[in-house]
Amino acid sequence: MDNYSVKKLSRLAGVSVRTLHLYDKMDLLKPSVRTVAGYRLYGEQELLRLQQILFYRELDFPLKEIGALLDDPTFDLLQALEGHKTALLARKERINTLIGTIEKTLVTLKNQTMLQAEDLYEGIPREKVVAYRTAAISQWGNETVSAVESTLRELGKDEMEKMQTTLHDISTRLTTLMSKDPGNQEVQQCIALRYQIITRLTGGKIETGKLEYFRKLGELYAENNPGMPADGLPNRQLAQFIQNATHHYLKTKQ
Amino acid sequence: MDNYSVKKLSRLAGVSVRTLHLYDKMDLLKPSVRTVAGYRLYGEQELLRLQQILFYRELDFPLKEIGALLDDPTFDLLQALEGHKTALLARKERINTLIGTIEKTLVTLKNQTMLQAEDLYEGIPREKVVAYRTAAISQWGNETVSAVESTLRELGKDEMEKMQTTLHDISTRLTTLMSKDPGNQEVQQCIALRYQIITRLTGGKIETGKLEYFRKLGELYAENNPGMPADGLPNRQLAQFIQNATHHYLKTKQ
DNA sequence: TCTTGACTCTTACCTTACGTCATACCCTAT
DNA sequence: ATAGGGTATGACGTAAGGTAAGAGTCAAGA
Numbered sequence: 290m291d292n293y294s295v296k297k298l299s300r301l302a303g304v305s306v307r308t309l310h311l312y313d314k315m316d317l318l319k320p321s322v323r324t325v326a327g328y329r330l331y332g333e334q335e336l337l338r339l340q341q342i343l344f345y346r347e348l349d350f351p352l353k354e355i356g357a358l359l360d361d362p363t364f365d366l367l368q369a370l371e372g373h374k375t376a377l378l379a380r381k382e383r384i385n386t387l388i389g390t391i392e393k394t395l396v397t398l399k400n401q402t403m404l405q406a407e408d409l410y411e412g413i414p415r416e417k418v419v420a421y422r423t424a425a426i427s428q429w430g431n432e433t434v435s436a437v438e439s440t441l442r443e444l445g446k447d448e449m450e451k452m453q454t455t456l457h458d459i460s461t462r463l464t465t466l467m468s469k470d471p472g473n474q475e476v477q478q479c480i481a482l483r484y485q486i487i488t489r490l491t492g493g494k495i496e497t498g499k500l501e502y503f504r505k506l507g508e509l510y511a512e513n514n515p516g517m518p519a520d521g522l523p524n525r526q527l528a529q530f531i532q533n534a535t536h537h538y539l540k541t542k543q
Numbered sequence: 544m545d546n547y548s549v550k551k552l553s554r555l556a557g558v559s560v561r562t563l564h565l566y567d568k569m570d571l572l573k574p575s576v577r578t579v580a581g582y583r584l585y586g587e588q589e590l591l592r593l594q595q596i597l598f599y600r601e602l603d604f605p606l607k608e609i610g611a612l613l614d615d616p617t618f619d620l621l622q623a624l625e626g627h628k629t630a631l632l633a634r635k636e637r638i639n640t641l642i643g644t645i646e647k648t649l650v651t652l653k654n655q656t657m658l659q660a661e662d663l664y665e666g667i668p669r670e671k672v673v674a675y676r677t678a679a680i681s682q683w684g685n686e687t688v689s690a691v692e693s694t695l696r697e698l699g700k701d702e703m704e705k706m707q708t709t710l711h712d713i714s715t716r717l718t719t720l721m722s723k724d725p726g727n728q729e730v731q732q733c734i735a736l737r738y739q740i741i742t743r744l745t746g747g748k749i750e751t752g753k754l755e756y757f758r759k760l761g762e763l764y765a766e767n768n769p770g771m772p773a774d775g776l777p778n779r780q781l782a783q784f785i786q787n788a789t790h791h792y793l794k795t796k797q
Numbered sequence: 798t799c800t801t802g803a804c805t806c807t808t809a810c811c812t813t814a815c816g817t818c819a820t821a822c823c824c825t826a827t
Numbered sequence: 828a829t830a831g832g833g834t835a836t837g838a839c840g841t842a843a844g845g846t847a848a849g850a851g852t853c854a855a856g857a
């Protein structure tokens with residue numbers, strides 16, 4: 290008898306030594322023997338009692354109540370269990386309510402962001418935007434898509450037009466120079482400049498997801514606005530700008 | 544501005560003063576002003592912020608997280624809510640498991656007590672016992688029925704027979720004396736003696752539920768065992784005994 | 798002006814079921 | 828003798844406050 294040290298018993302039952310210390314101090318599970326050195330030794334009975342304790346603990350019974358029901362044989366176990374079941378049902382109901390509230394909140398928030406996002410996607414059919422946006426979120430994460438949309442909003446028309454002009458110049462010059470004199474010093478300057486613009490475009494962190502998202506938006510716009518009429522729509526310019534910027538960058542990066 | 548003292552704000556929002564103290568110390572909700580005496584004064588903005596805090600608290604968000612999401616505008620609320628919802632779903636699942644376990648345990652326990660109870664109800668069809676026992680539990684509670692069954696078990700055949708004989712004598716004598724000489728001194732003695740026996744029968748606490756339950760059992764037995772053959776079955780004696788004991792007691796009590 | 802009652806402040810200890818040190822002691826094998 | 832692992836006790840920390848003690852503040856009535 291009295292085979293189990295704290296560590297052995299803790300391993301056997303899957304609890305920590307500290308837990309056994311605690312149960313000892315609160316008179317829930319006492320060792321059958323203390324050695325002269327003060328070491329705790331447990332026997333089979335204690336192992337059995339521990340199993341019972343853990344069973345009720347699994348059911349979220351408070352330890353005090355477990356002690357009462359194990360020590361007092363007249364304890365009305367049925368009633369305790371019924372009461373506990375009622376409490377658990379109440380908790381479950383509460384959680385259901387919470388989940389419902391969260392879902393409502395989520396729908397509201399998503400609608401809000403969708404509404405905010407809508408004017409950014411002017412000129413592209415809504416269902417395409419929704420579909421691609423959802424796909425992009427699942428592929429690159431909510432953060433990336435939000436960042437792109439935030440950048441679009443932040444840049445505004447004015448800066449976008451400037452950047453577009455600059456980038457157009459750079460791209461044209463790069464194409465010319467590369468075909469004629471790839472070793473020209475100006476090539477490096479142009480590439481550096483383009484890098485700066487793209488950095489601004491991606492908010493400091495150049496990520497493939499962001500660039501791909503920008504590029505795809507440009508494509509979608511071009512598809513749905515054949516001929517790209519120069520009607521002054523911000524998205525037309527935006528799309529063209531993005532296509533220029535990202536197409537070249539991604540190509541030369543490979 | 545700064546209209547609300549701690550108490551006013553606490554009443555308005557339905558939280559305790561202590562809670563406001565705590566939120567102040569943990570920088571979750573600071574008063575807009577402190578008077579020279581150190582009193583906290585809150586304004587409309589603080590009331591609004593408190594509403595938000597309570598909303599997320601209702602959703603079981605930890606207060607630290609609430610502070611983060613209210614103070615950091617870049618906090619990804621959608622992701623937090625989704626994560627929280629997942630956690631709540633997991634908790635719900637766990638609770639479902641717990642309820643299932645409790646229900647199984649309850650069934651097991653009830654079957655056990657039914658099995659133990661079965662031999663006490665020998666001679667009465669099981670379905671009648673089950674039906675009446677269930678009705679009795681809902682009418683007088685689990686404790687009363689358990690107490691009666693515990694008494695039946697505890698008394699055993701020997702003591703029951705003795706008590707039956709004694710009670711039979713008492714009842715006979717009482718009937719005789721009451722019809723002839725109601726003022727006889729022996730009447731009081733008999734009643735006192737009968738009282739003692741019934742006290743023993745009900746385990747010290749004479750309750751209508753217990754006596755009714757005993758009496759009903761006797762009736763049920765008589766109904767289902769016409770002629771009451773003197774075959775030595777403990778239940779036959781038990782039934783007769785109980786019928787005698789309780790019938791008289793209840794009658795004279797009215 | 799004094800008192801009374803309502804209000805408020807800070808500090809600190811209590812709750813659950815442990816986890817995580819810190820410090821010191823014990824035991825066994827080499 | 829020493830190294831290593833096991834053990835004991837005590838104290839502190841967790842989340843979100845509850846409860847209490849002791850002291851200070853404010854407005855109103857006598």
